[in-house]
């Protein structure tokens with residue numbers, strides 16, 4: 244796995260010698276400066292060397308230092324047991340609510356730690372980041388608080404609400420390119436023209452250390468946690484968490500979660516079939532490949548990676564809202580989705596899932612909720628034939644009222660149907676109390692002589 248050791252300096256794009264970048268186990272303090280023909284190295288070059296060392300593998304102490312540095316400017320998010328989800332899943336489940344950070348994701352931790360690591364001169368020059376999501380808001384928000392000019396490069400396809408939210412934090416927004424890759428090329432150019440410092444969303448040791456503070460807080464709150472479940476995009480969050488958690492509690496299991504359509508760990512690190520890609524509600528973890536740091540950490544620090552399908556992600560978002568009264572985005576709900584999809588893996592264990600973010604488009608959230616109501620049989624579609632005569636619809640409505648079925652929609656169709664000429668096809672959307680109630684409705688309709696058929700009933704779960 245040579246590519247793991249192809250490192251880039253975080254403050255420039257210069258490729259560093261693989262030998263320099265090779266791991267030496269625990270990171271060491273910055274080395275004494277070597278005399279050079281130009282005299283002592285500048286503080287910047289010492290820091291760069293330190294970066295290289297830490298890029299190999301940040302250690303527990305680095306993460307503890309980062310946690311101490313950033314804690315006063317962040318929300319100390321709760322990590323609470325979910326009684327209802329625990330009962331439902333047969334595990335003792337705790338949730339770490341990172342969606343309660345001010346910009347609604349853990350990304351603030353890494354971004355802030357990186358910003359605080361900059362020299363006065365770098366701060367004056369300003370920073371640049373490429374992101375269409377949580378990282379953009381995190382960098383913009385903390386850069387403004389620290390008085391650092393921030394440029395955020397976003398693909399032209401970024402939803403307007405995200406653009407405006409980021410702009411509202413005072414960042415200069417550059418909209419360019421069709422996707423993150425082409426936006427990144429433009430960012431490279433702006434970065435070198437203006438001498439800005441790149442704040443990478445995951446492949447930077449300072450960012451990884453900041454993200455690792457999530458695990459420190461989890462183990463403060465749940466010291467006997469047995470399994471930590473963490474979503475993986477570029478792998479910054481899981482790398483930092485795994486380093487911290489395994490150092491403090493070697494017996495803990497760290498389980499990563501990816502959207503099945505972006506199973507990059509399986510595809511890239513384990514030689515599986517190529518990533519399917521395409522649309523996913525977990526856009527925060529729809530990354531094309533794990534970063535270099537994650538590639539060096541995952542093989543030794545992660546017990547398992549689970550791949551969750553879209554339906555599980557949707558269901559997890561719905562359950563978190565319904566049961567925990569908390570808004571999670573798709574990526575943020577991936578941990579809970581893994582518990583739903585693989586209950587045996589977690590049965591009777593003490594599990595902490597990181598709810599990593601809550602920035603979800605309201606229209607997407609509305610559709611997810613509608614669909615989860617359908618899956619639970621609480622919104623159901625019924626098709627039947629009616630005689631085409633006055634009062635037939637009223638009689639049907641009366642029959643449904645007798646069994647407390649609330650009509651949400653009615654489609655009454657005479658022309659576009661294969662039903663006999665003097666009849667009409669009616670499709671109804673009903674609000675019900677679930678599967679048992681659906682059966683009751685069906686019995687009442689049978690009794691009244693209707694031949695009714697539930698649509699979308701396949702795959703319904705109690």
Ligand SMILES: Cc1ncc(COP(=O)(O)O)c(C=O)c1O
Nearest residue numbers: 476477478479480527574599600
């Ligand atoms: C909500 C959310 N969860 C998880 C992740 C994955 O983090 P990482 O890229 O560090 O693996 C992201 C990344 O943007 C995210 O926004």
